[in-house]
Amino acid sequence: MENPIVRVEHLYHRYTSSRWAIEDINFQIDDAGVVGLLGSNGAGKSTTMNIICGVMRQTAGEVYIGGINTLKEPVKARKLIGFLPQKPPLYPDLTVDEYLRFCAEIQWMDKKKIKSAIAAAEERCGITHMKDRLLRNLSGGYQQRVGLAQAILHDPKFVVLDEPTNGLDPNQILEVRQLIKDIAVDRTVMLSTHILSEVQATCSSIKMIEHGRVVFSGSTEDFDNYIEPNTLYLEFDQLPEMDELMKLPGIKRAEALDNHGVRLWYDGERGTIKQVMREAVSRGWDMIELRKEKSSMEAVFAKLSGK
Ligand SMILES: Nc1ncnc2c1ncn2[C@@H]1O[C@H](COP(=O)(O)OP(=O)(O)OP(=O)(O)O)[C@@H](O)[C@H]1O
Numbered sequence: 001m002e003n004p005i006v007r008v009e010h011l012y013h014r015y016t017s018s019r020w021a022i023e024d025i026n027f028q029i030d031d032a033g034v035v036g037l038l039g040s041n042g043a044g045k046s047t048t049m050n051i052i053c054g055v056m057r058q059t060a061g062e063v064y065i066g067g068i069n070t071l072k073e074p075v076k077a078r079k080l081i082g083f084l085p086q087k088p089p090l091y092p093d094l095t096v097d098e099y100l101r102f103c104a105e106i107q108w109m110d111k112k113k114i115k116s117a118i119a120a121a122e123e124r125c126g127i128t129h130m131k132d133r134l135l136r137n138l139s140g141g142y143q144q145r146v147g148l149a150q151a152i153l154h155d156p157k158f159v160v161l162d163e164p165t166n167g168l169d170p171n172q173i174l175e176v177r178q179l180i181k182d183i184a185v186d187r188t189v190m191l192s193t194h195i196l197s198e199v200q201a202t203c204s205s206i207k208m209i210e211h212g213r214v215v216f217s218g219s220t221e222d223f224d225n226y227i228e229p230n231t232l233y234l235e236f237d238q239l240p241e242m243d244e245l246m247k248l249p250g251i252k253r254a255e256a257l258d259n260h261g262v263r264l265w266y267d268g269e270r271g272t273i274k275q276v277m278r279e280a281v282s283r284g285w286d287m288i289e290l291r292k293e294k295s296s297m298e299a300v301f302a303k304l305s306g307k
Contacts, residue, residue, distance in 0.1 A: 003067030004028045005158050005188045006052065011061035013047050021047045022212040025061070029158075034184045036203030036220070037192040040305050044212040045192035046086060049162050052190075053083040065158060075108065082151035082159040086166065088143075092136035096127055096146055099135055103150040121149040125179060141172030145179065152183060159183060161191040165198060177202050196297045199223075210305045227295040227303055232264045232273065237286035248272075248279055263293070 011025040022044040029035055039045050050056040052063050054070050054077060063070040063077075070077040091099055097118060104114040122128045125145040130138060135146065144164065151159050164180060165173045180202055183189055193199060199206060199220065206223045208216040216223060234245075237260070245254040245264060250272030253265040266272045273290070280287040301307075 003064070004030045005066060006190075007062075007064040007067075008048075008052065009062045009064075011048065011051060011063065012059050013044075013051060013056070014059045020212050022051075022209070025209070025212075025214055027207055027214060027217055029188055029190070032184060032186060032188050033204040034180060034202050035188065035190045036199040036206045037190055037209065038194065038196075038199055038206055038216075038301070039192075039209040040194055040307075043194075043209045043305075045194075045209055046162055047212075048209065049083075049160050049190070049192055050085075053081055053085075053160050054078050055083070055085070079108065079154065080157050082154065082156040084144075084147045084151045084159075084161045084164060086162040088147040088150075090135045090143055090146065093134060095132050095134055096122070096138075096149075097131045099146065100150060100153060104153055107154050109154050117153050117155070121153045124152065124183070125149040139172070140168050141175060144168060144172070144176050148176070148179060148183065152187075157187050159187060159189045161189060163193055164191055165193075165195075196301055200297060208301075208304055215304045223300055224294055224297060226300045228268055229292045229295050230265060230268050231293040232266055232276070233289070233291050233293050234262045234264060234276070234287060235260050235289035236262070237288060240283070240285050244283075249275055251276070 006029040008027050013022045037045050051058045054074050065077045065080045068077045100118045125148050127145050165176050205219050242254050250267040251264050255263045
C-alpha cells in the first residue's frame with residue numbers, strides 16, 4: 001500500500017514550562033484537498049504545524065511525510081513539504097522574482113529547474129505581473145500570494161498554511177481562499193484557523209485541537225452533524241396558536257419566526273417528531289414543511305472546546 005501523505009504518531013511537545021503544549025496528537029491524511037486544523041487561540045495548532053514542517057523539534061513522537069521520518073531524514077522530508085508560517089519571512093527590499101529565487105535556493109532546488117518553477121508558481125498565484133515589484137510595495141493580499149508561491153515553488157505534495165488569511169481585508173480573504181482551493185486540487189493543503197467560516201468555505205475535512213489534544217477528526221459535514229440538533233422548523237399556511245404547539249408532548253419551547261414559520265425546541269426524540277406530524281394531521285393544521293435544523297458550527301465548536 002502507498003504511504004499516507006502525512007502520519008503523525010504520539011506527538012508531544014513541551015516548551016520551557018512543565019505543561020504540554022500538545023499531547024499525544026495522532027492522525028493520518030491520505031487524500032488531496034484542504035484539511036482544516038481548527039482550534040481556539042493557544043490550542044496547539046502552530047506548535048503542531050511547526051513540528052510537522054520540521055521548523056521545530058518535538059519533545060516526543062514521530063511525523064512521517066510520504067513515509068519519510070522527519071527526524072531521521074529531515075532534508076528528504078522537507079522537499080515534500082511547502083510551508084507558509086504565520087509570520088512569513090518576506091524580505092521587503094527584494095523583488096518578487098528575487099525573493100522566490102532565494103527561496104528556491106534554500107529549498108535545495110535543482111538549479112536548472114528554478115527559472116521555470118518560479119514562473120509556474122507566479123502564474124498559479126496570479127502574481128506574474130508583480131514579479132519585478134519590491135515586496136514592500138505589495139498589498140497584504142499580494143504579499144500573501146507571494147507567501148503561497150514560495151510554499152508551492154518546489155511542487156510539494158503537502159502544503160501547510162498557518163492562518164493564511166489572517167490580517168487580510170474581506171476581498172483579499174475571498175481571493176486567497178479561492179487560490180488555496182485551486183492549489184489543493186492536486187495536492188493536500190493543511191491550514192490552521194480559529195475562524196469557523198474559513199473552515200466552512202475552504203475545507204473538506206477538519207481536525208480540531210483543544211488543549212493540545214485532537215478532539216475531532218472527520219469531514220466538514222460530520223463536524224456540522226456532530227451535535228444532534230434539538231430544534232425543528234415547521235411551516236404552515238396559517239400558523240396555529242403558539243400555546244397549542246407548546247403543549248405538545250416533548251416540546252420545550254416554541255418561537256414564531258414570521259407569519260408562516262415556527263421553531264420548536266424538542267427533547268431530541270424521534271417519537272416527538274412523529275407525534276408533531278400526527279397532531280398536525282388530526283387537528284387539521286395546514287403544515288407544509290417539517291425539518292430538523294442543523295446545529296451551527298459555532299455550537300459544535302463550543303461543545304468540543306468545552307466553552
Ligand atoms: N515559544 C513558546 N514558549 C512557551 N510557550 C509557548 C510558545 N509557543 C507557544 N506556547 C504555548 O503553547 C501552547 C500552544 O500554542 P500554539 O501557538 O501552538 O497555539 P495555536 O493554536 O497556534 O494558537 P494561536 O491561534 O493563538 O496561534 C499555548 O499554551 C502557548 O502559550
